[in-house]
Amino acid sequence: MDPSMMGWIGGLVGGGIGVLGGAFGTYCSLRGTKPGPERQLMIRWSVVMWIGVIGFVLASLLLPTPYRWLLWIPYAPLLVWGINSCNRGLARVREESSRTPVNSR
Numbered sequence: 001m002d003p004s005m006m007g008w009i010g011g012l013v014g015g016g017i018g019v020l021g022g023a024f025g026t027y028c029s030l031r032g033t034k035p036g037p038e039r040q041l042m043i044r045w046s047v048v049m050w051i052g053v054i055g056f057v058l059a060s061l062l063l064p065t066p067y068r069w070l071l072w073i074p075y076a077p078l079l080v081w082g083i084n085s086c087n088r089g090l091a092r093v094r095e096e097s098s099r100t101p102v103n104s105r
Helices: 003-031 037-062 065-070 072-099
Strands: none
Touching: 003 037, 037 065, 037 072, 065 072
């Protein structure tokens, strides 16, 4: 097997493992939320994060070499900001649901 074929196989296997890890992380995040507004918020953030990461990967594959490295400058801070915003939103929704009585009759 020539080195370029091994590179392709490594890239495909590594990419597959990365997608499976992301899917498992998304599943665990959704499983850890309660049905209702909390889960809806997590679904929205999961979709936004998947679109952002896929866009980053595609851009890094399609852009020429000097520019693909510049993608990391906005990507890393935006990813951290997105995770923190999601966590704050979940905390807010959980706070609101804990103050609201379940059966107020």
